[in-house]
Amino acid sequence: MVISANGNSMFQHPEAMATYWDVLTQDAFGNFRQLLEDVTLNPGMGDYLDMVHNDKPNPQRNTAPNENYAREVMQLFTIGLYKLNQDGSQQLDSNSQPIPTYDQDVVEGYAQVFTGWYWYQTGTPTWNFAPPEYRHPMIAFPNHHDTGAKTLLNGVTLPAGQTQAQDLQNGLDLIFNHPNVGPFIAQRLIQRLVTSNPSPGYISRVAGVFANNSRSVRGDMKAVVQAILLDPEARTLTGSNSYGHEREPLIRLANLYRAFSASSSSGKFVVNNSTFNFGQAALYAPSVFNFFSPFYSQSGPIQNAGLVAPEFQITTDTTVITSANKMRSAVYQQPNPNNPDTIVLDLSSQTQLASNPASLVDSLNLLLMSGQMSSNMRSIVINAVTQIPAANTLERAQTAVHLIVTSPEFVIEK
Amino acid sequence: MEISRRRFIRQTACAALGTSSIASTVWNLRAINAATAQAISSGTSEFRALVCLFLYGGNDANNMVVPTDNATYGVYANARGPIGLAQSSLLPLNLVTPDPQGRTFGLHPNMPELQSLFNNDRKLAITANVGTLVEPTTAGMYLNGTAKLPPQLFSHADQQVEWQTGWADGPRTSGWGGRLADLLTSFNNADAISMSISLNGSNTFQVGNQVSEYQVSTQGPIGLSGFGGTDGQIRYQAVQDLLNLPQQNLFEGEFAKITNRAITNNALLTGALSGVTLNTPFPANSDLSDQLQMIAKIIAVRDALGMRRQIYFCSVTGYDTHSNELTTQNNLLTELSQCMNAFYQATKELGISDRVTLFTASDFSRTFQSNGGGSDHAWGSHALILGDSVKGGDIYGSYPTIAIGGPDDVGEGRWVPSTSVDEYSATLAKWYGVSSPTDLATVLPNIGRFANPDVGFMNQLPPPS
Numbered sequence: 001m002v003i004s005a006n007g008n009s010m011f012q013h014p015e016a017m018a019t020y021w022d023v024l025t026q027d028a029f030g031n032f033r034q035l036l037e038d039v040t041l042n043p044g045m046g047d048y049l050d051m052v053h054n055d056k057p058n059p060q061r062n063t064a065p066n067e068n069y070a071r072e073v074m075q076l077f078t079i080g081l082y083k084l085n086q087d088g089s090q091q092l093d094s095n096s097q098p099i100p101t102y103d104q105d106v107v108e109g110y111a112q113v114f115t116g117w118y119w120y121q122t123g124t125p126t127w128n129f130a131p132p133e134y135r136h137p138m139i140a141f142p143n144h145h146d147t148g149a150k151t152l153l154n155g156v157t158l159p160a161g162q163t164q165a166q167d168l169q170n171g172l173d174l175i176f177n178h179p180n181v182g183p184f185i186a187q188r189l190i191q192r193l194v195t196s197n198p199s200p201g202y203i204s205r206v207a208g209v210f211a212n213n214s215r216s217v218r219g220d221m222k223a224v225v226q227a228i229l230l231d232p233e234a235r236t237l238t239g240s241n242s243y244g245h246e247r248e249p250l251i252r253l254a255n256l257y258r259a260f261s262a263s264s265s266s267g268k269f270v271v272n273n274s275t276f277n278f279g280q281a282a283l284y285a286p287s288v289f290n291f292f293s294p295f296y297s298q299s300g301p302i303q304n305a306g307l308v309a310p311e312f313q314i315t316t317d318t319t320v321i322t323s324a325n326k327m328r329s330a331v332y333q334q335p336n337p338n339n340p341d342t343i344v345l346d347l348s349s350q351t352q353l354a355s356n357p358a359s360l361v362d363s364l365n366l367l368l369m370s371g372q373m374s375s376n377m378r379s380i381v382i383n384a385v386t387q388i389p390a391a392n393t394l395e396r397a398q399t400a401v402h403l404i405v406t407s408p409e410f411v412i413e414k
Numbered sequence: 415m416e417i418s419r420r421r422f423i424r425q426t427a428c429a430a431l432g433t434s435s436i437a438s439t440v441w442n443l444r445a446i447n448a449a450t451a452q453a454i455s456s457g458t459s460e461f462r463a464l465v466c467l468f469l470y471g472g473n474d475a476n477n478m479v480v481p482t483d484n485a486t487y488g489v490y491a492n493a494r495g496p497i498g499l500a501q502s503s504l505l506p507l508n509l510v511t512p513d514p515q516g517r518t519f520g521l522h523p524n525m526p527e528l529q530s531l532f533n534n535d536r537k538l539a540i541t542a543n544v545g546t547l548v549e550p551t552t553a554g555m556y557l558n559g560t561a562k563l564p565p566q567l568f569s570h571a572d573q574q575v576e577w578q579t580g581w582a583d584g585p586r587t588s589g590w591g592g593r594l595a596d597l598l599t600s601f602n603n604a605d606a607i608s609m610s611i612s613l614n615g616s617n618t619f620q621v622g623n624q625v626s627e628y629q630v631s632t633q634g635p636i637g638l639s640g641f642g643g644t645d646g647q648i649r650y651q652a653v654q655d656l657l658n659l660p661q662q663n664l665f666e667g668e669f670a671k672i673t674n675r676a677i678t679n680n681a682l683l684t685g686a687l688s689g690v691t692l693n694t695p696f697p698a699n700s701d702l703s704d705q706l707q708m709i710a711k712i713i714a715v716r717d718a719l720g721m722r723r724q725i726y727f728c729s730v731t732g733y734d735t736h737s738n739e740l741t742t743q744n745n746l747l748t749e750l751s752q753c754m755n756a757f758y759q760a761t762k763e764l765g766i767s768d769r770v771t772l773f774t775a776s777d778f779s780r781t782f783q784s785n786g787g788g789s790d791h792a793w794g795s796h797a798l799i800l801g802d803s804v805k806g807g808d809i810y811g812s813y814p815t816i817a818i819g820g821p822d823d824v825g826e827g828r829w830v831p832s833t834s835v836d837e838y839s840a841t842l843a844k845w846y847g848v849s850s851p852t853d854l855a856t857v858l859p860n861i862g863r864f865a866n867p868d869v870g871f872m873n874q875l876p877p878p879s
Contacts (some may be wrong), residue, residue, distance in 0.1 A: 008730040050736040061495040066785040068736040314628035317676035384652035408666040
C-alpha cells in the first residue's frame, strides 16, 4: 500500500506523509479490513491515486469516474491480477491459462464506488476549491456519489440507490473477503521479512492464518506476522543455495543504525540524497508499484533457477557502489559540532573488544549476521582488523563493521 | 602462468592509493588488450546506436498529436471536454504525405523544438496508434470477445513489460533490445563494457540471454571511495577478497558479481570519459536531460571503448495523468521536446546523427474520455522517432478515428492499435542491422503474424563492411 511524494505536490506537505505513516503503524498489527478502509479514506492516498474529488459521471462535460484507485487497490494492494490458490500458485482454466480476478467492468464499478470523497473541512463543506487537508480522513459528499448499480468482484452487482457508506462498506468487504488476499499478502510479507522464494507450503500456512487466526477472525495481521516469523521455514537453516533475500539498501542503513544505537544531537534522522545513494527513499517511490516488483528476477543464475529476486531490481551497477560508499561513511562518521543532525554510531562495546580481533568479529557476527558468517569471511575480516594498529581501537571496530555491512554475506539475509 | 584479469586488477588496486589510480590502471590494461586484439574500425560508418526513451505512466498521446482541421478538432474538443487543448494553441505539422482522410494535425503547444525537427529538418517521424497486440485486432473482435488479447491490457506494469519484451504473449524473461544485443554484440571489442547501457536502472527492454545491461548514473560511472591511506589499502584488499569469495548462495554470488562488474566497468568508462568534450547545451534541472547528455558523452567515446554497437535505455516518470493532466503534461512535454532536441543537436555535434536513432515508448495511451481532471489507462498510442536516418515529416501507421464508440474504440476512447509494438520495433531492428527474417524473428518472435515488418519510417544504412 504505497503513496509517494515523488512527482506529487505532497512533497510540500510532510504532514500528508506523516499522517499516512501513522495509519500504517497504527494498523500494521490490527485487522487488514481496518487497514484497507483507513488507507482508502486517507487523504494522502486520496491525493496520490485520485480518489479525492472523484466525481460521479457528468454528461455535460462527458466525464466518467476516475479509475486510478479502483484499479490499483485490487491489483497492487489486495488481490492481484489472477486467481490464486491458497499456496500462492495461479489457478488455471481448462486451457491451462491463468484466470483474471477482474475485468475492466469491475474497475469501472469500483471507480463508481469510490466517488464523492473530498478534503476534510470545518464549517459548511464545499465540493470545490477546499484547501488540501491531509490530517483527517476524507469526508463524504453524497451529491457527488454515483448512485447507479455497480458491477464488482465475483459477479456481485451492487443495486442502484445505496448510500455512499453502504457502497464503500460492501465494496471493501468484497475485496477483503476475496480468497486471493491471504496468499497475496502472505507472499509479499514473507518476501520482505524472510525469503524471496517461499515454498507453496509456507505461503499456504500463512494464508491459512490470514483466513482464520484460530479464533475465527479473518485478517488478523498480528497473527499473520507471527506465523511468518515462527514458521519452520523461517526458523530452520536449510543450507539451500536459494534461501534468503537481499536486504533493501535503505534497510541496510537502518540495520546499521539500530545495531549501534545511532543518534544525532538534534534527535533527527536526516538521510540526505537517499534516492541517489540507495536507489530508494522513504515514502518516495517512483510509482505506486513501489521500488521493485515482487516478480522481478535477475537474468543469469537466479532467473535460470526459476527464482525471483525482487530487491535486485534496484541493485544496479550504480547503487551497489553508492550504497557501499554511503554505508562506509555512516560507519566512520564522527560528531560534527556544526551540524547537530550528524548521525553517529555508538561503537563503545566494540571498541572494548578491539584488542582481540577474533572476539570483535565474532560478536559482530552475532549482532549483524545471526552467527551465519562463513569461516572464509571471518578470516578475511579478522586479518584486516589485525593489520590496523592495536592502539586505534575505534578504527579497528569501524573496520570490522564496515567490512561486514558491505559484504555479500551480510547483504543477503538468510 | 598467465595472470588473470581480475587478479591483475586486484593486485594493482592494492598497490594504488585511491580509486582514481585504480581507474587509470585498469584503463591502461584495457588499452593493452585493445592493442593486441584485432583492430576494429574506428570509422563512424561502422557505428549504430538505438536509444529507447520510455515515458513511464502512460503518455496521453491524444494530447500530443492532435487533429487541427475543424471537423475532426470539433469531435476532439467535444469528447475531451476539460482536458482538451485549444485549437489555436496547437503547433501545425506539415506532412510530406497528406492524411488519406484529409485531416490535418498539430503537436502539443509546448513542443516547438520537435515541430521544427518535423517540419523543417524532416528528422522526426510519428508512428500513430501503435500498441501491444498478439495478432492483428479490430475493435469488433475485441468487443465480441473473439480477439486474442495481450495479457492484462490497461495495467501499467504488464503493458510496460509487453512494450519492452516486444512479445506480448511471450515469456517475460528477455526484452527485444536484449535479444538484439545478443545477435550483434560481436561487433564490439570483447573486453568492452556491455553494449546495453541503461541510464535509469533495471528494465526489461535490455535483458538479453547473453548480454545484460550496464547501468550508469547521470553523473557517469561511480567508483568505490574512501580507501585512502595505508589502512584504506588494507580495507580495500579485504573488500576485494570478500567479493571474490566463492559463494554458494545464488543471491550472494549475484550481488558480488554485480559489484565486481561495477568496479571494473567504472574503471573502463571513467578512463574513456576523461577526455570527452560536448558543447551542445542541455536543459537544466531535468533528470531526462542529464540521462541523454550522458548517453551523448558515452557515444562520443565509442571508439575509445571499442564499441560499434550500443543500445541505450533512458526514461522519465510522471505520465500517469489521472488528474491535473493539463498542467502535468505541459511540463512533461516541454521537457520531452527540449531534451530530445538537445540530444539530437549533440549527435550533430558529434557528427554521428545518421547513426543514432532515438525512439519513444510508453505503457499505453489514455482514455479519450476524461474523468474530470485527467484520463485513465487505455491502449494504442503515438510514438516519436528522431535521427538523421529517420524519414521524418510524416505520420506512419494509421491515425485512429477519434470517435467514442467509433470503429477504433473498445471503450471510453481506448483505441485498438493499428500498428503493433512488434512492427514498430522490427522497423528499428532492421535499421540497426538485423537483415535476415530468421534473425528478425529471434528479436521479435511474433513479427510473422503482422503485415508490416517495416512500418517505413527508417532509411536503411549501407550494410556494415
